[in-house]
Amino acid sequence: xxxxxxxxxxxxxxxxxxxxxxxxxxxxxxxxxxxxxxxxxxxxxxxxxxxxxxxxxxxxxxxxxxxxxxxxxxxxxxxxxxxxxxxxxxxxxxxxxxxxxxxxxxxxxxxxxxxxxxxxxxxxxxxxxxxxxxxxxxxxxxxxxxxxxxxxxxxxxxxxxxxxxxxxxxxxxxxxxxxxxxxxxxxxxxxxxxxxxxxxxxxxxxxxxxxxxxxxxxxxxxxxxxxxxxxxxxxxxxxxxxxxxxxxxxxxxxxxxxxxxxxxxxxxxxxxxxxxxxxxxxxxxxxxxxxxxxxxxxxxxxxxxxxxxxxxxxxxxxxxxxxxxxxxxxxxxxxxxxxxxxxxxxxxxxxxxxxxxxxxxxxxxxxxxxxxxxxxxxxxxxxxxxxxxxxxxxxxxxxxxxxxxxxxxxxxxxxxxxxxxxxxxxxxxxxxxxxxxxxxxxxxxxxxxxxxxxxxxxxxxxxxxxxxxxxxxxxxxxxxxxxxxxxxxxxxxxxxxxxxxxxxxxxxxxxxxxxxxxxxxxxxxxxxxxxxxxxxxxxxxxxxxxxxxxxxxxxxxxxxxxxxxxxxxxxxxxxxxxxxxxxxxxxxxxxxxxxxx
Ligand code: GTP
Ligand code: SPV
Ligand code: MN
Numbered sequence: 274x275x276x277x278x279x280x281x282x283x284x285x286x287x288x289x290x291x292x293x294x295x296x297x298x299x300x301x302x303x304x305x306x307x308x309x310x311x312x313x314x315x316x317x318x319x320x321x322x323x324x325x326x327x328x329x330x331x332x333x334x335x336x337x338x339x340x341x342x343x344x345x346x347x348x349x350x351x352x353x354x355x356x357x358x359x360x361x362x363x364x365x366x367x368x369x370x371x372x373x374x375x376x377x378x379x380x381x382x383x384x385x386x387x388x389x390x391x392x393x394x395x396x397x398x399x400x401x402x403x404x405x406x407x408x409x410x411x412x413x414x415x416x417x418x419x420x421x422x423x424x425x426x427x428x429x430x431x432x433x434x435x436x437x438x439x440x441x442x443x444x445x446x447x448x449x450x451x452x453x454x455x456x457x458x459x460x461x462x463x464x465x466x467x468x469x470x471x472x473x474x475x476x477x478x479x480x481x482x483x484x485x486x487x488x489x490x491x492x493x494x495x496x497x498x499x500x501x502x503x504x505x506x507x508x509x510x511x512x513x514x515x516x517x518x519x520x521x522x523x524x525x526x527x528x529x530x531x532x533x534x535x536x537x538x539x540x541x542x543x544x545x546x547x548x549x550x551x552x553x554x555x556x557x558x559x560x561x562x563x564x565x566x567x568x569x570x571x572x573x574x575x576x577x578x579x580x581x582x583x584x585x586x587x588x589x590x591x592x593x594x595x596x597x598x599x600x601x602x603x604x605x606x607x608x609x610x611x612x613x614x615x616x617x618x619x620x621x622x623x624x625x626x627x628x629x630x631x632x633x634x635x636x637x638x639x640x641x642x643x644x645x646x647x648x649x650x651x652x653x654x655x656x657x658x659x660x661x662x663x664x665x666x667x668x669x670x671x672x673x674x675x676x677x678x679x680x681x682x683x684x685x686x687x688x689x690x691x692x693x694x695x696x697x698x699x700x701x702x703x704x705x706x707x708x709x710x711x712x713x714x715x716x717x718x719x720x721x722x723x724x725x726x727x728x729x730x731x732x733x734x735x736x737x738x739x740x741x742x743x744x745x746x747x748x749x750x751x752x753x754x755x756x757x758x759x760x761x762x763x764x765x766x767x768x769x770x771x772x773x774x775x776x777x778x779x780x781x782x783x784x785x786x787x788x789x790x791x792x793x794x795x796x797x798x799x800x801x802x803x804x805x806x807x808x809x810x811x812x813x814x815x816x817x818x819x820x821x822x823x824x825x826x827x828x829x830x831x832x833x834x835x836x837x838x839x840x841x842x843x844x845x846x847x848x849x850x851x852x853x854x855x856x857x858x859x860x861x862x863x864x865x866x867x868x869x870x
Contacts (some may be wrong), residue, residue, distance in 0.1 A: 274390075275428040276299045279435045280405060284388050287407045287441050292379045293386035300553055301424015306415060310388075313411040319595070323606040329593035332601055332608060333412050335469050337446045341596055341652045342472040342479070342521075342717045344733050345455040349484070351737070358738030359848040366457055369464075375455050376450070376466050380443040386454045387824050388540055390428045391421040392699045393482050393553075393567035396740045397430045398672035400553060402486070406476045413442060413474050416595055419570040419656045423475045437461070438485055440476035444469050456480060458488035458736045461629050471572050471597065471654060472716070482551045482728070484736035488551070491737060491745045494752070499530035499730040500552040502675060503563050505785055508541035513789050516552050516564050517762075518706070518730040519680035520715030522652070523681070524764060524777075525549050526573045530585035530664055533782040536816045542782060545666035546585070546659075547675055549573065557673060560754020565674035574716070575599050575653040577612035582778050589657040596655050598629040600648035610649035629653055635800055651715035678792045683762040684711030684727060686819050689834050690763035692775055692827040693784050695798060695805040699750035702759025704860035705804070707743050709761075726845045740852035747856050758792050761804075766827055772826055776817060783813050801830050802867035825830040832868055839865050 275281070288296055297464055299305065310331065314321040320332040349357040350369040357363035364372075387408050394401030406417060417423055431437055434859050440463040452467035463480045465473055474480050486497035500516040507513070519525050529549040533542045547612070548566025557563040571589060575596065590596070600609045602623050607621055628634035629650045638646045659665055668675045682705055684690070689710075696702035706729040713723045717733065726732065728739060735742045751755060762784055764777040787807050790796040799807035809824040846853055 274300065275431070277428065277431060279431055279860055280428070280431070280437065283405060283439050284407060286387055290374060290377050291381035291386060291409070291487045293381035293384050293409065296386045296388060299387055299389045299423055301418075301426065306418055309411045309414055312444065313415070318412055319415070320601065322425055322596075322608065326605065326607055327591060327594070330590070331415075331595050332596045332599065333595055334629060334631060335598055337454075338449045339447055339468050339470045340650050341470060341715060342452065342733065343452055343468070344717050344719070346452050347733065348456065349736055350455050350457045351459055354475070356738055358735075358740060358852075360735070360739045364455065366460070369455050369457070373455060373464055373466060376445060376451050377441065377443055378452070378465070380445040380466065387414050389414060389417050389423055390418055390425070390431070391423045391477050392427045392430070393421060393477055394488075394565055395670045395672060396422050396426050400555065400672060400674065401567070402438070402489075403427055403431045403436065404438040404440055404477055406442060408442040408474070410444050410469060410474065412443065412469060412595075416471065416475055416656050417477065417597065417628070419593070419658050420475055420572060427700060436725060438463065438481050440465070440481065442474050442476060454480065456484045456736055461485065471656070475572065477550070477570045478568065478572065479734055482553070483731070483734035485674040486553065486736075487731070487734065487742065491741065495553065495555040496745070498552045498554060499550065499734055500564075501525040501549045502547035502552050502566055503529050503531070503540040504545040504547060504668070504675065505782070505789060506541075506543040506545065507789075512545065513792070514547070514564070514675040514677040515679045515681060515785065515788070516554070516677055519683045520685070520709075520714070520727045520730040521733075522574050522710060522714035523685050523730070526571060526586055527583050527778060528781055530583055530662060530663075530723055531782055532584060532779050534779050534816060537782050537786075542786075544664060544782065545668075546662055546664050547666045547669055554677070556749070556752050556754075557676065559676075562677045562753055562757055563674045564677055565671070566669065568672050570656060570658050571662070572654055572656050575610045575655050576649055576651055578610070578655075579613050582612070585662055588663050589659075589661040590655045592661060592663070594655050594657040596653070598650040598653035598740045599655075600629060600634060601627040603627060610653055611647055627699070677757045677812060679788050680757050681760045681762055681788065682709055682729065683764070684709050685714075686711065686724070686763050686766040687765065687767045687771075688762060688831075689838055690766075691806055691825075691830055692764075692766065693760060693787065693807060694801070694803055695760045696759040696761070696829075697804055699753070699756045699759065700747060700856050701804065701860055703743060703746040704857055704864075705759060705761050706746070707857055708838075708845075710841070712765075726841070738852060740849035740854070743857055747854050757790075760788050768846050775824065776819070780817065787812055796830065802831055802835065802864060802870070803834070806830065835868050836865075839868065
């Protein structure tokens, strides 16, 4: 399929190591993919769903010990340990190649090795980059088809170039003790073994488009971020684009596909989705920041997705989608997950399902300790083509992307962070991003609900030293002629009973509205220690069961809580030693002084 010597060498070397029975190049043609889906049906790797209700859709179950990203087993393998920084796990590249090479050795015996040429970004566009993933999993092939642009045309565009990311993946025997997700940023190489879970094995996504790309971006003067991109269309037809970084399972897909409440729709507001997880951002000729979504599909969290919370996401999954670790409703061969009740008005929870592990399930099913069992895994996901999304932006494939008016950070904080605040300037915004903290979710293995620092929502995804990543943000600020304003949001403040105070979802347009008004100089704000917060009257709560007093509470900045926060930030910053940009130290000192005023 190609004469590119480097590509051929990479594929041959991979085959020598893994010793597959045969090698199949993925052309991207539908007939080949359909053959592979059929093969996966025969082995049980995929389960065909109801062709009338969910045409072209499949269910996949991963191994029960393999349901989320494994941050503890994810490594950055660069020559100098300091270049990986204190947040990343590090392994010496030579040691990594030889140690994990032993695990890959012969891992594809009796199997087929698939070679997937793929493009992150529209094929052939100047902002796009090419990857080659070699894998022994049909699930990976058919998922990569949805999540990226694959096939021969990618190789045609690559030509003789050596500028491609080499990705080697083998399920091996799914041994969790020998699971490794390795990144060699200096070699443009990714090795993933003993996993079949999306985030660990769809190598174009987190591994390439964030970990490797963030390193490339630092060297080449652009940014790879864990951000959604959306356009807000105002009644006059003007569209402003916003990118937003929230940690995993903290609301990016939901915000990216937001449907405004009736009040806003009637006025003419509409939200367009450009991307729901990753943004590649560059300074355009006009000096503004321009962002593309390098992906071609959504790998979204299933639980909680319903026709009320996120109809656009649910509708995106109605054809040619793959569901992973959700429940199967055998009565009509469709899928189900917790929080889908509102899918069909009046539809009640199904009584008899097959749960994500393949066991019979009823709402009364309990585990050995008597605890209720979930039908779908909390990190069960759908893989859906972006073109299925009813609100996909007309600029989705625009080669240079869309210009950013605002950048938003956010996380899950029960108390500290107000509903929204604005940073004073670019460097203050970088500081706001760098001090982000959020409660952990089911998207990664480990405890859920523990607050941890997750700067720019990139803690698990920066492919180099986090301090240098902060410095890169500051450097980028100097290159941008017209800097977007930077904000922080928190949809997750809770009352004393632990209930979310802010309604969230579609009503988040009320906050976006304020953000854009600030960008256009249409509304005043109140200066507080951490930046600017809205006057309560300026957050439109018309039609909500919330009064101005509640909004004031949502916007409050508690001095004692924030002084505690400062302590946590100091501890976090201390790990970076001299490598931490001075600009951030200055901002932290300013914050502390402001709080003590
Ligand atoms: P990744 O795909 O892991 O990067 O996640 P994501 O950031 O795209 O998160 P997603 O939009 O899938 O939301 C994850 C969870 O947060 C779901 O359970 C949602 O129901 C919940 N959620 C999203 N937006 C809101 C909101 O505005 N308010 C509240 N309370 N919950 C929300
Ligand atoms: C995330 O965890 O941030 C995801 C899903 O978007 S994964 O692809 O598994 O990383
Ligand atoms: Mn994500």
